[in-house]
Amino acid sequence: MEPLDVELDETEVELPTEPMLVNVGPAHPAMHGTVRCVMELSGESIRRVDVQVGYLHRGFEKMCERGTWTQVFPYVDRCNYVSPMLNNVGFAMACEKMLGVEVPERCQWYRMALGELARISDHLTCDGAMAMELGAFTPFLWMVKARDMIWDLMEEETGARMTHSFGRVGGMAKPPTDNFKEHAIAVVDQVDHIIDEVQKLLYGNRIFLDRLEGVGIISQTDAISLGWTGPCLRASGVPYDVRRAHPYMKYGEVEFDIPVGKNSDCLDRFMMRIEEIRESGKIVRQCVARLPDSGPINVDDPRVVLPEKDQVYGTIEATIQHFKIVMEGLKLPAGEVYSYTEGGNGELGFYLVSDGSGTPYRVRIRPPSFLATAGLERVITGQMVADVVPCFGSLNMIGGECDR
């Protein structure tokens, strides 16, 4: 064989390059199984990208139009399946806004405590998966362990680990269990401890930081224009949190900080969630401290809330009331409403249109993940192929919510 002898200093070697099309997903673990990216590469950098979603589309908005308002709850559960409680409460609040009722104080504290626990589990999943996709398997197991503690608590409260369907229009399905308070505090203590360990494992890890720092930067203007909300928007330096900007339930009365990022890169989005887990833990503690031990959990309104079971079987009035709510459904007044809460990924909005019958006319779920995924194209264009994984992970695309 002839020795290949090229004087690199003297002659400029030009390698022929042509753009290459690479397809990632939808059946790719780093794409979380539901998103497809068709990328045009020049060498290793991404020149153009087409992000395709819809592989998990199940037509929820259509199905909502077939049942009663109460039957929407299982569908919203399956939108963001890592923090279903936030969706449940968000939808219940939209219906309550339309009915003009306000749930009792005990229910509000209970909803907030469960909601913040759900938010912790959402952030733990996102950060854990993000670390795992970059090769750090231990923090993932640590965080999933913490998430499992929350899900055990949820199981004890609601009977289901993930899709609880626990919210009701005008209250919750059940009052808190007797040992909810101790259990919640124990879980939050454990989560804080685990987060400390995760921080020690990751924040001093050169490989992890190099993969995230300065990667996937998006300007503040772009983030706002893309309709980003939640941790992704706050990572770009906008301190917008629905809980603070438009306080609902008792968020005006609890103390918590809103962490804000500086560089708007993947590391900021990662750290944002870690800090929010701590803040949520603070809120859970305050909610538990202020949650009354007795008192009604549902509104006292026979149009909305199902009567007690012993009443249903014992009195004709309660039988009729039960029958009418179950068979005809709640009657929301004709009109439209937009109600928004802070979900795991940002502003979770429900735009409801009612025609006055017991069946929803239109249920529009404003999904924060959908808009975050819409920004993926802008985030990864110009980056390297390897950066797709952390960028995508940092946006926390939840397939069920993105595709509905």
Added chain:
Amino acid sequence: MSQLLVNLIQSNFASQVLATHAQHGDETVILKAESWFSVHQFLREDARADVDMLVDLTVVDFPDKAPRFEIVSHLLSLSKGHRLRLKTAVGDEEGEDAVVASLTAIWASANWMEREAYDMFGVRFSGHPDLRRILLYPEFEGFPLRKDYPADKIQPLVPFREVDDNEKLAPFGRDEGMSFGRQTHDWDAEAGNDD
């Protein structure tokens, strides 16, 4: 939601406002379809409004009304903290001619939300750079969130797409693989057994 924005629109676009209401505390302005873009642009650029985020854009189908599709947008100003809902209506009874100006030039978030609205309702957004289906596949027939689309409708199976230089993909029949109850074509007629 904010009354200020309603007043701003009423003073600047008086002839374009069809109605306003504030049901459940959500201020709403119903506009003529031709001013859909200009009102949004005004709210984005006016310093008093400073509406920097298009929170949501969706469609509601009212088959019995004259312009059939209600386009609904929800706006938010992060700096001022106020919100507004804008609505307009387009499209005739059959769902044809449902065209409204695209907001992609003002907000990037309009891109995917308009694609979804087109996908689900068949409302076209003029000026949209890339109006194609987003949640459904290109061969999908009809627009599922229209009220006249039956919820239990079965879509035909899609043959494999034609791919150049690839002979591995075999084309298959429309009903192949479907259970017999769902098959729509007539086996006898195809076999020539018309008797």
